[in-house]
Amino acid sequence: METTPSRATTPYDASEFLGGSEAQAELLNDALESGNPAYVAHALGVIAKAIGMSEIARRTGIKRQSLYAALDEEGNPTLGTFFSVLQALGIVLQAEGAAAAAGARVEKREKVAAAG
Numbered sequence: 309m310e311t312t313p314s315r316a317t318t319p320y321d322a323s324e325f326l327g328g329s330e331a332q333a334e335l336l337n338d339a340l341e342s343g344n345p346a347y348v349a350h351a352l353g354v355i356a357k358a359i360g361m362s363e364i365a366r367r368t369g370i371k372r373q374s375l376y377a378a379l380d381e382e383g384n385p386t387l388g389t390f391f392s393v394l395q396a397l398g399i400v401l402q403a404e405g406a407a408a409a410a411g412a413r414v415e416k417r418e419k420v421a422a423a424g
Contacts (some may be wrong), residue, residue: 323357329398332358336399346381352393353379359397367396 326332332355339351356364356379365372370389378385379393394401 321357323354326354326358332397333399340401345384349379349383349385350381352385352390352397353381353383355397355399356393364393364396368392 322335326335335351336348336355339348342348353376356375361372361375364370365375368375368389370378370392375389375393377383378389385393
């Protein structure tokens, strides 16, 4: 029986294809919308790797190894690390109410209470 020669493969690294700020923002928005903390940490890690983890470590003052650990799929970055990395990446977050995000009209509580 003939066997085909095996080929060496390398793991896919999304950071190699994530150079532009629009693509980075799209990835982070998708992660935030998912509500999955592991995905958010991983997305930040991919973006940080695209820029260069050593550069992000320099900008944040956080050791490179600590950034890799915190921004891994299994990582759980502190809120301080999360915001330090966002600032180093030049990313700004803005909160928006769910109703406003969906384009719905937001009613005052008094009107809702009176109707109930």
